[in-house]
Amino acid sequence: MPFDFSVPIQYHGLLSTVGFRDVVDILLVAVILYKSYEMLKDTRAITLAKGMFVMMGVALGAYILELHAIYWLLSKSIYLLFMALPIVFQPELRRALERIGQGKFLGSAVYLNAEEADTLVNEIDKVVFNMSAKKIGALIVLEREIGINEIIDTGIRVDGLVTAPFMMNVFIPNTPLHDGAAVIRGNRMIAAGCLLPLTENRGLSTELGTRHRAALGLSEQCDAVVVIVSEETGIVSIAENGHITRRLNSEQLKKRLRPLLIKADPTLKMKDIKNVFDTWRKNK
Known part of the structure; x- marks a missing residue:
């Protein structure tokens, strides 16, 4: 069954305000977040990061429900955790800075064939x-x-x-x-x-x-x-x-x-993207 890619009329006004710079801005943020996740996954830091996101979610819920005491306590705790980030995530921050310094934050590693x-x-x-x-x-x-x-x-x-x-x-x-x-x-x-x-x-x-x-x-x-x-x-x-x-x-x-x-073959990713695009064109 072909997919319907038509945009509802109520979103036309919203999309018309999105320019080329906005798209580039969003893509850059997405790449930075993805690369940051790649460095944190399978490390102890990812567990700490998940815990912080849970606390932020609970704090947001407390704010919406107007639970002032819980919100005050969680907001202060999150603030203190952010102050402690350079100590808690010291190995991961070091890795990130080294990759940026070596020009490898956005690039791929040089491996063997x-x-x-x-x-x-x-x-x-x-x-x-x-x-x-x-x-x-x-x-x-x-x-x-x-x-x-x-x-x-x-x-x-x-x-x-x-x-x-x-x-x-x-x-x-x-x-x-x-x-x-x-x-x-x-x-x-x-x-x-x-x-x-x-x-x-x-x-x-x-x-x-x-x-x-x-x-x-x-x-x-x-x-x-x-x-x-x-x-x-x-x-x-x-x-x-x-x-x-x-x-x-x-x-x-x-x-x-x-x-x-082993050195990854970059053409494989391009082939995967091409296959997805070809499949979409056939179903259109």
Whole structure:
């Protein structure tokens, strides 16, 4: 059944007041809100943001119903929360400012192409499960959009193409680089023995040691992905956006890493838009 796109006559007057600048203004606000949501989703901040919106909705309801005491209390609480935003959302604000400074707030990340991503993921998979079988602890950081030069500066620069034997040598026990994290940018390891910030989340399981807490701490502050190999159990985990997924097998690790590293094809989105437009024209 074709859709009726005709505009009711009562809205003609309203639409006639909307100019080109108004449309651009609305679109820019929509893009900024969407990009802000993209940075907040899957982080602790999104839960806090939802709580604030609930409080604002309740305050609006109290104002409409003229519940003056509740409205006064909620309005003052919301004001104090807004004052505390720079502290509560410090990691997210830092990420946003870094993306704006790098010119990536509106742009897409520069990732690997499909072939490079497959090669990198396969090499990481080989070395990770080799170390898992031998219970060799490891932290492997994959840099994405947000640069982590401050983390790289805490380690030793090693510029080298990522291969399983090369990475295995880096994590040999009782060597200077073993206890730190290796940082991968693109398909090259650029530093090893790096120090990562520990998470401040006190609700973590006692099973998680320093490596897991360091991986979570970095993933809370930026969009890097961290692969962890437990020295005690050999369990393979991955930390991303302040969340940790444990007990991964080889296929699960590859499935998680590849979409995060591969360069998205922008023509796919254009094809999707074209298909929607063509379908609309046929039904018109």
